[in-house]
Amino acid sequence: MFTPQGLLKELAPCRDAPVWWLGLSGGLDSMALLEALTQLRQTHDLPPVQAIHVHHGLHPDADAWAAHCQQQCDARFIPLHILRVELEQGASIESAARAARYEVFESLIGSGDYLLLAHHRDDQLETLLFRLVRGTGLRGLSGMPRQRSLAAGRLLRPMLCWRRSELAAWAVEQNLLWIEDPANRDQRFARTALRHELLPLLRQQWPAMENSLLRLADHVSEASSLLDERAAEDLALVQAEDADEWLAPWPSLELESMLELSPARQSNLLRYWLTKHDCLLPDHRQLREVLQQLPAASDSQPVTLIGDYQLRRSSGRLWLLSRAGVSAGCEQALAAFVDTRLVNGNGELIFRPMPGGLMWRPGKWRIDYRQGGERIKLSGRPHRSLKQLFQEAAIPFWLRPALPLLYCDGRLVSVAGRWNSEDACAAPDQLGWQISWQPAAQDRPGDKGFGRSA
Structure with missing residues (x-):
């Protein structure tokens, strides 16, 4: 049986969080979580709660749903953030809506904050069955994790131990109002068809199936943790x-x-x-x-x-x-040694004063990119081709076309600040310029976020 006190025990891992964010669709599950948190706040010292409603714009009543969430939060003195999203074309509606929601969640979650989602036991069972019929690996068979990292904070599903029927019974007792999304009964969606057609048949034929599958998920999760421990040890050995x-x-x-x-x-x-x-x-x-x-x-x-x-x-x-x-760059003029954004989205050149650095002198300066055959004279070394320098420094082939080259009056004087021409630099006791190249953020995996877990 679901109770706010039972929920409080599930929230133990995040009692010290700066903020609890609640994903609020306005449906039964999230409304039950909203009300339970409201009641707990009256008797316990809990982190401040804020709610998030993602407006997908997929249904004619979407504005009314957002208004319902606003009304329910206002009545409980809980701030609500309503964010409208546009879904990417090409993917399934379900996948695109989910991706959009998580982009919103990640944009709001602060350091150490927790996002609370109201997934329950039935959702977990559906997830396992859906992954089984669609095809999945070991990690997929572990189901939705109870908690995981999310942006600068954490995601927690504190209601996975309760069935939807238990939440519904408590919601009726509390006279809660919630939204019934017609999509949850539209069997054109694969997961909805599984929920209303396949799952009831399996429960009827094999009553113990639910416990068996959830127990399997626990075992697989434990095995996955062991594999992650071994992978972490291996990564320490091979990560460059x-x-x-x-x-x-x-x-x-x-x-x-x-x-x-x-x-x-x-x-x-x-x-x-x-x-x-x-x-x-x-x-x-x-x-x-x-x-x-x-x-x-x-x-x-x-x-x-x-x-x-x-x-x-x-x-x-x-x-x-x-x-x-x-991104490969395009030629552009350089008027002065100041931070310069490179055309074609190739990042930025950063200039900082430094003894012995590159000297500015009158002339026609430009930023260009490798064409082949370029050579440069480094301090105390003979002329070298860029190909030789790249090979010696193990610069990968895919990066070489993007490296900005600085020319003055048609002569190569710097390769993105890493290699400077000997006669273009100030004396060690004279102030020149240090140049560094900052690649574009969208080119770097750590800045983009290529996919999301459950």
Whole structure:
């Protein structure tokens, strides 16, 4: 039986959070959670509660639903944030709406905050069955996690131990008003059909099925935790750590170390690594393709596209990049040594005073990009081609076309500030300029967020 006091026990992990955010659709489940939190606040010292309603605009009554949520929150003196979203085209409506909701949640959650979602036991069972019939891996069989990280905070599902019928019985006792979304009975949606057609038949034929499946999810979750522990140990061995500011934004794995692992550990490590970077996990075919490319010839540059990102083998590493890759730049004039945003979305050049740095002098300055055959004279060294410098520094092939080159009166004087021409620099006791290249945020996996977990 559901009670606010029982809910309080489930909320124990987040009692010290700065804010509790409640995902409020206005349906039975979230309204029960809203009311239970309201009652608990009257007798317990709890974090401040704020609610979030995502307006998808998919139903003619969507405005009325938002107004209902506003009215219910106002009556309980709980602030409500109503955010309208536009769904991406191409994906299923269910998937697009879910992705939009999580984008909203992540935009609001602050450091240490908790997002509370009202998923219940029936939702968990439906999730398991849906993943089974659709096809899933080990992590999918563990169901929706009770809690996980979300943006700068955490997500918690405190109602997974109660059935919907228990929540409904309590909501009726409390005289709650809630919204009935017609989509929840529209069997054109796969999950709705599973809920109203398949699930009742399974319960009738195998009454113990529900407990068996949920127990399986617990066992699988435990096994997944063990696999994650092993993957974390392997990642510490193969993850490339870059002091090089050019390469640090892009995660990579050392191929030589990775190839020392068994195929099963390689597969487990790759899934774990991609999950840490919020990436959609590859299917079986894509995963096999990536693993087959690991021992390829050193001059091979295979690429595997998966969702919004790509895995690219280059310079002895496996790199994680956005699907579009790194933007190639376009020529532009440079009027002065000031922070300069590069055209074609290629990031920014940052200029800072530094003894012995690049000197500004009168002339025609421009920013350009590699065409082939460029050479530069470094301090105490003979002229070198950019190809030689890139090879010596292990700059991967995919990054080279994006590196900004500085020219003065047609002569190459700096390669993105990393290599400066000897006669273009100030003396060690004279002030010049340090130049650094900041790649565009959309090119870097850590800034984009390529996929989301349950």
